[in-house]
Amino acid sequence: MGIHRDQERKAGSQAGRLFMKKWIAFASLLASALLALGQDRLQFFPVERELVLKRVQAVPQKNESRAESIKGLFAEAGCANSVSEQKLTHSKYSNIICRLPGESDETIIVGAHYDKVAEGTGAIDNWTGAALLSSLYESLAKTERRHTFLFIAFCEEETGLAGSEFYVSHMTKEDVARTVAMVNMDTLGLSSTKIWVHRADKSLVQALRAVAVALKLPASEVDVEEVGTTDSESFAPKHIPRITIHSVTQQTFAILHTRRDTLKELHPEEYYDTYRLLSAYLVYLDQLPQPPAGKK
DSSP: OBOSOOOOOOOOOHHHHHHHHHHHHHHHHHHHHHHHHOGGGSOOOOOOHHHHHHHHHSOOSSHHHHHHHHHHHHHHHTOGGGEEEEEOTTOSOEEEEEEEOOSSSOEEEEEEEOOOOSSSOOIIIIIHHHHHHHHHHHHHTTSOOSSEEEEEEESOSTTTSHHHHHHHHTOOHHHHHHEEEEEEEOSOSSSSEEEOOTTSOHHHHHHHHHHHHHHTOOEEEOOOTTTOBOGGGGGGGGTOOEEEEEOOOTTTGGGTTSTTOSGGGOOHHHHHHHHHHHHHHHHHHHHSOOOOGGGO
């Protein structure tokens, strides 16, 4: 998580506001339906706890090693033939992208940065998020999907969101139009699941809360714009609906960017609960109605 003051983004266009108004209404109806049906009707296939924890426990100490490890984790999860690298201009680092095709080219982006600062091991910020990408891919690959999913490990978040901003700057108008959501993971496992609500789209927050209630898993609000920023904010100027999932609290914030950022701070059960919640959440988002014409 980039710890510095966030800059205010420009307000959305009229078309973007119309899209959100319509999609919020859709999400509200479907959230009620999910709660009425119960979790047995939400079919998802989480990876076993032992494997998810194994993937997060092998923490590379250098950003170059992290990039290679991410590619290895994607390959282990079955994404070896669908991985690409987007090299940043004037940088030795790349965004690593794993594509999981669906029935349509309507796209949901799932992202997490893999780089770390010099202090500490960066186990929490943000190997916890980066290592989870492969497990989420693996669980989604077992389902029939309406949407195409892009699992993106962003580089250079800690240097000012450079990797995600580079990615967004190279999106075509068609790419933007077909991207219905960006789900970001940053700094997991310090506590139970937290949502950066103030900067998230209401429809995405409402959907996550509905899934959390259905699975009887915690998901609470902790906003972080007063202390930092994260890759989801790079998508705001394009009016792409976004949400960031984290685990930071007032008590745990002091761990970040220090020598205390090690695996000793990870709460394995809460980390795995966040993974389970996100696995079901992505399936649920995939089942939402297609975005209304107002977005385009």
